[in-house]
Amino acid sequence: MADQLKEIGKRLEEIREVRGLMPDKMARKLGMTEEEYLTYEKGEKDFSFSFLTNVSSILEIDVLNLLTGHSPRITGCAIVRKDQGVNVKKNANYEYKPLAYTFKNKKTDPLLVTITPSDDEIELHSHEGQEFNYVVEGKMKFYFDDIIYELEAGDSVYFDSSVPHTELPMGGKPVKFIAIPIK
DSSP states (O other): OOHHHHHHHHHHHHHHHTTOOOHHHHHHHHSHHHHHHHHHHTTTTTOOOHHHHHHHHHOOOHHHHHHHOOOBOOOSSOOOTTTTTTOOETTTTTEEEEESTTBBSBBBBOOEEEOOOOOOOOOOOOOOEEEEEEESSSSEEEEETEEEEEEETEEEEEEESSOOOEEEEEEEEEEEEEEEEEO
C-alpha cells in the first residue's frame, strides 16, 4: 500500500506541475495547509475518495488517471464485466472498483465500493457536489454530519457531499455499495 500511495503522490505532483499550479495554491483550492497537501504528494498520507475527487476536478483529469496513470479512451459506450476492470485498494479495509473507467470525458465516476469492518477511528470527509449511494450487499451506518442512518441492501441515500460524511459496515461483515459522485 505504501508504494501505491507514493506512486499516486508522484503522479499528483507531476500533473500539478504540468498544470502550472504551485503547492500552496493547490492546498488553498483544497482547503488545507500546504504542509498537509505535500504529505499527499509524498505518499505519506492515505487518500480519501473525497480528496481524489476534489483533486481530479481541480486538475481537470479523470480519477483513474490519478490512481493508475491510465487515461480513459472510449466514447459512446463502455462495458465493465464482473470480475474485470480496475480495483483500487485504498487501504486494508476500503476498495474501489471504477464502473466506467474506460469511458472518456464522463460526467461522473460511478464506483463499486467495498468496506470491510475495522477498528479504525471514524473519519468524516467532504467534497464538492452531491453523491448518490446504493447499498448492494450488507448493512452500513451512514454518517451525515452529526446524524447516523442505518442502511441495508436495497436502500439508497442522495446527499450534499460538501457536508462531512462517511460509511461504515455493520454486523462485522463487509458492505458493498455503488457510489456516484455528482460534480
